[in-house]
Amino acid sequence: MDEIIVFSVYEVTMHLRQVIESTIEPMYITGEISNFTHHSSGHMYFNLKDAKATMRCTFFRNSNFSMNFKPEDGMQVICFGRLTVYEKGGTYNLNVNSMQLSGQGDLARQFELLKKKLEAEGLFSAEHKQPLPRYPQKIGIVSSPTGAALQDIMNILKRRFPVEVILYPALVQGSDAPPQLIKGMKYFNTRNDIDLIILTRGGGSQEDLWAFNDEGLARAVFASRIPVISAxxxxxxxxxxxxVADHRAPTPSAAAELSVPDKADLMAYLTALGKRMDILAKRVLNSKIGRLQLADHKLQANNPVQVVNRYGRDLDMATMKLENVRQKLKQKAQMLQRVGDTFISGGKYNLKTRIMSSDRRLDAIEQRVKIRSADAIRLKQEQIDLLELRLSSSSPKHILSKGYAIVQKGDKLLRSIRQIDKHDSLKLILSDGIADLEVHSTSEEETF
Structure with missing residues (x-):
């Protein structure tokens, strides 16, 4: 029986490492960053994944220090590096030598770089935003003539508040789109009848919408003297x-709603405004009527005829009081005469001298009373004469004799040209007669 060869875990792992590193050349691998960690040592650790697999990656400090962007979870990147095996973990690993954004990630980086640049220049500042016109008469639209965005805007404008629309047809995606969009912005700014510009297109991918991230277009929008809505x-x-635009709308339909008021809301507002104006007019009219009535009351109180009558009554009262005094003095004189006669005829006292002296004093008093009464009557008469003179000079007949006239429509006295209409029949009252007139025309102008 052959002898069994047994390897340790370390030996197998090292063998795999040698095989991988010696047979697999450095390569480019694309994927999405996840579980990204930037260690205090400067090294970067993360996973690179796609829909079916994940691999560990290490990006050492001496390789990553010159990067022009900061890696983040979710970024699509292309990494260049060499595969190796990490002995302790028993896993294979990509040692990254360089990294660059790929596809969407590169576009996102370009977007952020341009956004920061323009923001630093102040193109996004609120102080440069123009207010949208409340009631635009003519709206310019820069968009595709065949897109759904234009149709949505036209339908909503027709429903809410019909206005005239001028379309500048332009491409809205692709490399040729930005120059056409810029021309549209400049075209409307050469006209003097455009109140608002809508720069718009419908939805799409980031690449589809990329024309609206063009720096030249951003500067054309910023330079527009006409308010711009970007949708x-x-x-x-x-x-x-x-x-950059003066107002951002989330969709083309929202741009249309922002552009014009709702005619139903406007009619309701005008109706409410009319009611408030009626109430205010009645309030002002009642106030004026009250002031006129007060003025009329004061005029009646100071009427010359009333003043003369008042002084006449005062004179009559004074005359009556004087007459009463004379009667009382006369009665006292008669009483004293009787008392004196009684004493004289009785022989008890010789009062003849005293009575005669009293008679003289009474005569003197009566004389003074007559003089003062005459003076008072003369003074009152002079005041009456003066008031009669004033009354005469203020009488309508005296005023009419100076060339003035009184104009009446029916039984109503006229004070303003606004009370006269064409073909009215009027009555002209002069100092020596009355004339009937018919109005042929009227005009308002300063006469004095």
Missing amino acids: VGHEIDFSISDF
């Missing part, structure tokens, strides 16, 4: 044009 792809898709 590229679906809600989860973001493009460089979204960040």
